[in-house]
Amino acid sequence: MAVKSIVTYPDPILKAVCSPVVTVDRNVLQLIEDLVDTMHAGPGSVGVAAPQIGVALRACVIDVSKNRHGKDNNHGLLRMINPEIVERSGSAVMREGCMSVPDYTGDVERATDLTLRFTEPDGAVREFAASGFEAVAIQHEMDHLDGLLFLDRISSLKTGLFRRKSYK
Amino acid sequence: MNVCRKPNLAHFAVTVIGKDRTGIVADTSEVLYKLGCNVEDSSCTMLGGEFAMILIVSHEKPFSKKKLETEFAEKNADNGLSAFIRTLKDDEICYREPVGELCLISVYGSDKPGIVYRITRELADRGVSIMDLNTKLIGTVADPVYVLVLEATLPQGLSVEEASGLLDKLKKELSVEISVRLITPVSL
Numbered sequence: 001m002a003v004k005s006i007v008t009y010p011d012p013i014l015k016a017v018c019s020p021v022v023t024v025d026r027n028v029l030q031l032i033e034d035l036v037d038t039m040h041a042g043p044g045s046v047g048v049a050a051p052q053i054g055v056a057l058r059a060c061v062i063d064v065s066k067n068r069h070g071k072d073n074n075h076g077l078l079r080m081i082n083p084e085i086v087e088r089s090g091s092a093v094m095r096e097g098c099m100s101v102p103d104y105t106g107d108v109e110r111a112t113d114l115t116l117r118f119t120e121p122d123g124a125v126r127e128f129a130a131s132g133f134e135a136v137a138i139q140h141e142m143d144h145l146d147g148l149l150f151l152d153r154i155s156s157l158k159t160g161l162f163r164r165k166s167y168k
Numbered sequence: 169m170n171v172c173r174k175p176n177l178a179h180f181a182v183t184v185i186g187k188d189r190t191g192i193v194a195d196t197s198e199v200l201y202k203l204g205c206n207v208e209d210s211s212c213t214m215l216g217g218e219f220a221m222i223l224i225v226s227h228e229k230p231f232s233k234k235k236l237e238t239e240f241a242e243k244n245a246d247n248g249l250s251a252f253i254r255t256l257k258d259d260e261i262c263y264r265e266p267v268g269e270l271c272l273i274s275v276y277g278s279d280k281p282g283i284v285y286r287i288t289r290e291l292a293d294r295g296v297s298i299m300d301l302n303t304k305l306i307g308t309v310a311d312p313v314y315v316l317v318l319e320a321t322l323p324q325g326l327s328v329e330e331a332s333g334l335l336d337k338l339k340k341e342l343s344v345e346i347s348v349r350l351i352t353p354v355s356l
Contacts, residue, residue, distance in 0.1 A: 067354070069354060095351050095352070
C-alpha cells in the first residue's frame, strides 16, 4: 500500500502526453495499486491518473460508487490501462475541480455516454459503456493522459450567461 | 478555503470604470505593472455600455495608497476612466470562504421594482451567502424582462429543496420564475 502525493500544476508532467503501457508487468501492477490507494486517501476523490502521481503512463483508476452523483450508476472500481474512448455521445456541463489544480473550479462540457476499451490488470481487454457522472470522471482522468487539465476545457465564463447587447 | 496573504504585502481594492473601448484592461494593468503591483484576484465585465474592473492588488510594503491614486489620476486624466482605491485591512485579506453546498438560482420575469431586493433579503435572512450575482434587463421596450442569476453557498442544514421552498412565495408575489439547482463542484 502506497499513498502517493498528488502532483500539482505547474509540474510539467501534467502537460505531457503519456506513453502507452507496453507490458503489464509488476511495476505497472504496483502503479495501479498506488493509484487506487492514492484515490482512496484523497477526501471525496473519484479518480486518479498516473501523471498525477508523477508517472507518464496511460493508466488511471476511477470509482464513483461512493459519490452522490455516481452511486446509482457505476461499474465500481475501474483499473484502466491504455483506455480508449471508442464512441461518445450526449453532452452535459458540470463544475469540475481537480486535485492537481487546487482552489479553482470551472464549468466543463463532457459527453454523457461513452463506449470504452481498456486493458485490465490481468491483461484482458474489456469494452463497456459508461454514462452520467462515471462518464464525466472517466473523461476527466483520461484527459490527464493527454496532458489536458479541466482548465483547457472550461466551457464558459460565468458572465457568459447573458448574450451581450449591442451598444453600437 | 483559508487564505492568508504574506504579511509583507500591502493590499488594495482597485475599482476602475469607464465608457467601454478597447484597451481599458491594458491601460489599467500597465499602471499596476509599472508600479510593481500584483493582481491577485479580479473580475472585469461590461455593464451597460461601461466596462468595469474590480481588482485586489498587492505590493511589497512599504507602499502607499497615494502612489496608486497619483498614477491612476495621471493615466486617467483624459481617457474617461475613473479609479477608486481602498486599502485593505488584515481581516479583509485573511478570510474564510463560506463552506456548504453551492447552488445556482435563476430568477426571471416581467420587469418590476424589487426583484433583486426581495430575493436577496430572503436569502440573507436565512444565512445564504451570495458568491456571484449578475442581472440583466432583456426583452423589448414594450415587454422588458428582468433576469437575475446568482451563485450562493447554503448554510449548514439548509437543503436545496428548502432553499427553493423559501423562495416559492416570492415566485407568486413577484410573478417571476425561480429555479434553484445544485452546482457544488465535483472533485475529480
